[in-house]
Amino acid sequence: MYPNLLLKRASLTPNRIALRFEGKEWTFAQLNEDAILFAKKLHSKGVSPGMRVAILASSNAKLVVVLHGCMQLGCELVMLNERLTEEELSYQLQDSKADFLLVDSLDKRNLAHENLLSFADVECIEGNSFQIEKEWSKDRTITIMYTSGTTGKPKGVRQSLDNHVMSATGSALNLGVQPNDSWLCTVPLFHISGFSILMRSVLYGMTVSLHTKFDAEKAVEEILGGKVTGMSLVAVMLERIITVLEEKGLAFPNTFQSMLVGGGPVPLNYLERAIKRKIPVLQTYGMTETASQTTTLSTEDAIRKLGSSGKPLFFAEVSIDGEEEIGEICIKGPHVTKGYIGASESKNPLVDGWLHTGDIGYIDDEGYLYVLDRRSDLIISGGENIYPAEVEQALTKHPGVREAGVAGKLDNKWGQVPIAFVVLKENVTEDELKKFMKTQIASYKQPVHYFFVDQLPRNASNKLMRRDLLKLVIE
Structure with a gap:
């Protein structure tokens, strides 16, 4: 059993700031009071303990x-x-x-559900008292999040209380916890990267500075103000923050301690530029099935192990499947899901206790993990393996390239060939890129075609969706 997280936190540090949003603040005592009041009103609408409630809403204080x-x-x-x-x-x-569907606005979507409620529907009624549990079962399912569905229908992943607590504890043992910690949350709360920040908040007594969406200018302004100590994002968001700092000729203050970057390999060009702006970038690796982080690079290794996702957090284990040095990344630990729901409920995510991630990487002789790519994104050309992330990293070294995405296209001679999709910062021709790339990577890895686009396809957490790149090509 674990204590009721918010109830325990409100009793320990009632007056510490839990949440900031659009100029307003909530202490942990106020957040606990508001949450219990909403729970009572929800109970009046027929929602009972153990029910499954689907939530569709924007990230804000009400959510x-x-x-x-x-x-x-x-x-x-x-x-x-x-x-x-x-x-x-x-x-x-x-x-x-789902027994109920809760939405922040009935006008937002045309979704049919027999028990559809808006937040306003709930707030306008009197609440019914219920028995608040002071202890929660470790195995209790807290959240269900659907995977991106890169290889078929998305699967509903169960994330237990133990998964969330052990993930947060492992992160704390790696990064440390200070009373003045404040995490800037610009990633969506419906995603594990956002929800895990809320979990860490109540466990650590940490302030969450919440933004509805990512805005590089606003994020930089808040960090420069000195109140924020950490932030979570993906590579494309990092690049936009770096660009803002470069344009202003500024660097981050020492009050800012940790920039966790996940969602895929970070181009070395971004990391090198970040160092010049005093951004303490810590690459991290995790997924929906692991309730956020599994490995994270520690601050003392950030430069020495540039490009690595770090070592496993205290309770996690990582191995590489197969006899070769490079192979599928496998994960074990108390933060790993015990299973799925719905159509995928019969699928066991674990093989002999290990979660096979579908990601490709290697572990160096010091135990540091390097994530190369998704196995499903691997391009096999003439029998040679080509990792799109490696080609993308090479492309982003060019000063005129802001972002790059690479995918494999069917080819009668080679089986597959790489093609590149590029977002530019300045005018660059295809010939110039081809000439540059010849100095960067082997000939068999060279993109055979370049397509210049305004933006790359990304999901809600800003991860590059390589499977959608080919849709941008008009045959």
Whole structure:
């Protein structure tokens, strides 16, 4: 058993700031009070402990209250991705068999559910008292999040209380915890990168400075103000922050301690530019099935092991499957999900206790993990393995390239050949890029075609969706 997280935190540090949003602040005592009040009102609408509640909402202070309210009531949270289509959302609602659907606005989407409620529907009624549990079962499912579905229908991943607590504890043992910690959250709360920040907040007594969406200018302004000590993002967001600092000729203050960057390999060009702006970039590796981080690079190794995702957190283990040095990354530990729901419920995510991630990487002789790519994105050309991330890294070294995405295209002679999609910072021709790339990587890895685009396809957490790149090509 674990203590009721928010209740315990509110009793330990009631007056510490839990949440900042659009100029307003909530202490942990206020957040706990608001969450319990919402839970009582939700109970009046027929929601009972153990029910599964799907939530579709933008990241704001009200959503934080709603999430904590549902947890106080003992519900399982089905976290719906705002950027999905109605068809995709309907599949997840049906697959999860959600008892209720909570939305921040009835005008936002045309979704059908027999128990559809808006936040306003709940707030306008009197609440019914219920028994607040002071202890929570470690195995209790807190959240259900659907994977990106890169290899088929997305799977609903169970994330238990133990998964979240052990993930947060492992991170604390790696990064350390200070009373003045404040985490800037610009990633969506429906994603594990965002929700894990809320979990760390109540466990650490840490302030969350919440933004509805990522804005590089606003993020830089807040960090420069000295109140923020950490932030989570992906590579494309990091590049935009670096660009803002470069344009202003500024660097981050010493008050800012940790920039966790996940969601895929970070181009070395970004890391080198970040060092010049005093951005303490810590590459991290995790996934929905691991309740966020599994490995994270420590601050003392950030430069020495540039490009690595670090060593496993204290409770995690990482291995490489197969006899070769490079292979599939496998993970074991108490932060790893015990299973799926719905159509994938019969699938065991573990093989002999290990989660096979589908990601390709290697572990160096000091135990540091290097993530190369998704196995499903691997390009096999004439029998040679080509990792798109390696080609993308080479492309982003060119001063005129802001972002790059690489995918494999079917080819009668070679089986597959790499093609590149490039977002430019300044005018660059295809011939110039081809000439540059010849100095960077082997001939068989060279993209055979270059397509210049305004933006690359990304999911809600800003991860590059390589499978959608070929859709940008007009045959």
